[in-house]
Amino acid sequence: MTDVRAALRAHDINPSAQRVAIAGYVLGVTSHPSADEVWTEVKARLPSVSRATVYNTLNLFVERGLLRQLVIRGGSVVFDPNLEPHHHFVDDETGEIHDLPWDAVAVQAADDLEGYDVREMQVVLRGTRRA
Amino acid sequence: MTDVRAALRAHDINPSAQRVAIAGYVLGVTSHPSADEVWTEVKARLPSVSRATVYNTLNLFVERGLLRQLVIRGGSVVFDPNLEPHHHFVDDETGEIHDLPWDAVAVQAADDLEGYDVREMQVVLRGTRRA
DNA sequence: GTTCGTGCAAACGGTTTGCAACAAT
DNA sequence: ATTGTTGCAAACCGTTTGCACGAAC
Numbered sequence: 001m002t003d004v005r006a007a008l009r010a011h012d013i014n015p016s017a018q019r020v021a022i023a024g025y026v027l028g029v030t031s032h033p034s035a036d037e038v039w040t041e042v043k044a045r046l047p048s049v050s051r052a053t054v055y056n057t058l059n060l061f062v063e064r065g066l067l068r069q070l071v072i073r074g075g076s077v078v079f080d081p082n083l084e085p086h087h088h089f090v091d092d093e094t095g096e097i098h099d100l101p102w103d104a105v106a107v108q109a110a111d112d113l114e115g116y117d118v119r120e121m122q123v124v125l126r127g128t129r130r131a
Numbered sequence: 132m133t134d135v136r137a138a139l140r141a142h143d144i145n146p147s148a149q150r151v152a153i154a155g156y157v158l159g160v161t162s163h164p165s166a167d168e169v170w171t172e173v174k175a176r177l178p179s180v181s182r183a184t185v186y187n188t189l190n191l192f193v194e195r196g197l198l199r200q201l202v203i204r205g206g207s208v209v210f211d212p213n214l215e216p217h218h219h220f221v222d223d224e225t226g227e228i229h230d231l232p233w234d235a236v237a238v239q240a241a242d243d244l245e246g247y248d249v250r251e252m253q254v255v256l257r258g259t260r261r262a
Numbered sequence: 263g264t265t266c267g268t269g270c271a272a273a274c275g276g277t278t279t280g281c282a283a284c285a286a287t
Numbered sequence: 288a289t290t291g292t293t294g295c296a297a298a299c300c301g302t303t304t305g306c307a308c309g310a311a312c
Contacts, residue, residue, distance in 0.1 A: 014291075014292080016285090016292060016293085018292080018293070019292090034276085035276080035277075036275090036276075036277095048293090049294090050294045051277090051294090051295095052277090052278080052279085052293080052295075052296095053293055053294070055276090055277060056278085056279095056292095056293090059277095069205075071202060071203060071204060071205045072202060074200075074202045075275080075276075075302095076276060077205050077277090092250065105238065105239065106237075106238070106239030107236065107237070107238055107239070108236065108237030108238070115260055115261050116256070116258060116259075116260060116261060117259045117260070117261050118220075118256045118257070118258040119257050119258035119259070120256070120257050120258070121236075121254065121255075121256050121257075122254070122257070123238065123252065123253070123254050123255075124252075124253040124255070125247070125249045125251070125252050126249070126251050126252075126253070127247060127248045127249040127250035127251070128247075128248045129247060129248070130246050130247060130248050145267080147266090147267060147310090149267080149268070165301085166301080166302075167300090167301070167302095179268090179269080180268090181268065181269045181270070182269090182270095183268080183269065183271095183303080183304085184267080184268055184269070186301090186302060186303070187267090187303085187304095190302095190303095206277095206300080206301075207300085207301060207302090
């Protein structure tokens, strides 16, 4: 995974074996995993990796802009490698989080919001998947 | 606070002293407090109240539809007595959550979302307050 | 006297932190 | 040698739970 190493270096992150393994998993995922889920997955490839390293590494990735952190579900934070503007759908039954394309929801940016400097806008839809 | 007792009864909740105290505070608040913040405030009026009672009572209020629970910030869930449709603004600097009127943001409900039954839509804006 | 509500303390789950060992330069 | 990275265990914080006491009909 040379491109993973390159991505890490591009974000000023030393590509250690653990970081490459974690990035190799989490940068390609679409399932919005929690830190513990990432740990479980990465352990399968690199059994010696510790939970602390996974947590710290994910936080590092977020700080360095490789990853986005979403606060959508109670209990645990989830991670999303998709850095492009998009929305999220949370399945009430399964808890699964799905990406929605940005233009699936038309958000009329209310520029007339007196007193607020809006940096980002997050739209979360909740419901169930239809057959 | 007779109306608080009435509100509790209207939602099939026995108005015990603790519940009245908790409701008396949280139903009138606009600050989106966490459970622990509610506990601190209510203890000032009713020092004997326990943390467990506050947590359990807030969950009961949510179940019974007196209160809404918001997952917006990491770390802790917050409560919002405003049941009408509205949006939220999170101040990056202070962490404060402000209500935004529903029509401050025009969300074009994407009815064309194939495969999704949308039950609710949550819009969270993040940024800073302007002087 | 049975039911419901409460307080306490312990348990819990996700996450962070202190620290000593370990690479790598 | 110095600097950065890791693993382990313990600490932490928000929250839930088990249980025995107490209040109310």
